[in-house]
Amino acid sequence: MTLPGNTDTVNPVFDPAAPELPERLEAWLALRWGKPVRVSGLKRFPAGLSWVTIGFNAASPGEKPLELILRVGDPGGLFSPYSSRPEYEALAALSSVPGLPIPKAYEHSDDPCILGAPFVITQRVHGDTPTPWRGADERGEAANQSLGRDFADALGAIHAFDWTGTPLAEWAHGREGPITPQTAALHETRYWARHTQMRGGPTSPQMHYAMRWLEANAPEAERITIVHGDYRVGNFLQHEGRITAILDWELVHLGDPHEDLAWAGLRTFAAGTTRIGGLIDREAFYRRWQDMTGLRVRHEVVRYYEVLVQFKMASMLMGAMIRVQTGRSRDVRMAAMGFQLTSTLMELNKLIAEAG
Numbered sequence: 001m002t003l004p005g006n007t008d009t010v011n012p013v014f015d016p017a018a019p020e021l022p023e024r025l026e027a028w029l030a031l032r033w034g035k036p037v038r039v040s041g042l043k044r045f046p047a048g049l050s051w052v053t054i055g056f057n058a059a060s061p062g063e064k065p066l067e068l069i070l071r072v073g074d075p076g077g078l079f080s081p082y083s084s085r086p087e088y089e090a091l092a093a094l095s096s097v098p099g100l101p102i103p104k105a106y107e108h109s110d111d112p113c114i115l116g117a118p119f120v121i122t123q124r125v126h127g128d129t130p131t132p133w134r135g136a137d138e139r140g141e142a143a144n145q146s147l148g149r150d151f152a153d154a155l156g157a158i159h160a161f162d163w164t165g166t167p168l169a170e171w172a173h174g175r176e177g178p179i180t181p182q183t184a185a186l187h188e189t190r191y192w193a194r195h196t197q198m199r200g201g202p203t204s205p206q207m208h209y210a211m212r213w214l215e216a217n218a219p220e221a222e223r224i225t226i227v228h229g230d231y232r233v234g235n236f237l238q239h240e241g242r243i244t245a246i247l248d249w250e251l252v253h254l255g256d257p258h259e260d261l262a263w264a265g266l267r268t269f270a271a272g273t274t275r276i277g278g279l280i281d282r283e284a285f286y287r288r289w290q291d292m293t294g295l296r297v298r299h300e301v302v303r304y305y306e307v308l309v310q311f312k313m314a315s316m317l318m319g320a321m322i323r324v325q326t327g328r329s330r331d332v333r334m335a336a337m338g339f340q341l342t343s344t345l346m347e348l349n350k351l352i353a354e355a356g
Helices: 021-033 085-094 141-160 167-172 184-195 205-216 258-264 282-293 299-325 332-355
Strands: 038-045 052-059 066-072 105-109 119-123 225-227 236-239 242-246 253-255
Touching: 021 038, 021 052, 021 105, 085 105, 085 119, 085 167, 085 225, 141 225, 141 236, 141 242, 141 258, 141 282, 167 253, 184 205, 184 253, 184 299, 205 299, 205 332, 258 282, 258 299, 299 332
Parallel strands: none
Antiparallel strands: 038 052, 052 066, 066 119, 105 119, 225 253, 236 242
């Protein structure tokens, strides 16, 4: 089967506009579902530097059409190479949690012969995507507080979930050994160090210093939980002040839940306020999370993970620059990410000093 788009081995690109894409989806879904499937209404959503997101409808004769989302791990994307399995397995496992606003996971595959890249198919949930720096005043304080409560409760539900009896238990066997309370922070530090080629490639002295600081000060987790990995305002949908879906699960993994608390609470996402995501008072957010999980917020561990996730953010920026420099991506947005690196490293310095 010929793959769509540019199959150049240096800079492979998934082509969301390939004319054969609907036909391929129809054939694969018909095989999976054991009945004819008609695919229509494909529409790409422009946001994101990672997975390509496409909305579409799928219908079988005599049945109501399903509104679905196709997410494709573009080989030129920010976190390539991709696997669809973690996102699919996390959504499938968490579907049993009452009231947790996540899309239903329908299908996934890592076989590049189907669409040209790994992909996952989920339910399409309606709503808009708020950001900390846009629309807060228009929503009003009541909506911000309502979203903040939902934001805290959804994270608490994710962290309270017992993953040990699900397929996610296999994730505990990491590439560098078991993920345990003693090793969780080190796993993440080394993962993001690899992302910027720090072990074997050039990088800044500040990143080397931060990596050594993180290794030397790694805390022990109270509990290993599912960690969303990109839990912030901007990665959920809302309607009339209520969260309708938590999105963007491509960085999901097992680890210390303080990692999600730190990422959600970074100053970068606070729109110049002291609130979590510009929505809700930090202590109110923590109280709701503690009530949901039965865990306690360890403030010194949050400060450690603020350093780690700021290191992660710098790694993302450096990884984008490396992809452009080496020809693995031609996305001008990735090239522009380099302009954010200096301020990101300055904030990393501040957070290390505060944690120290």
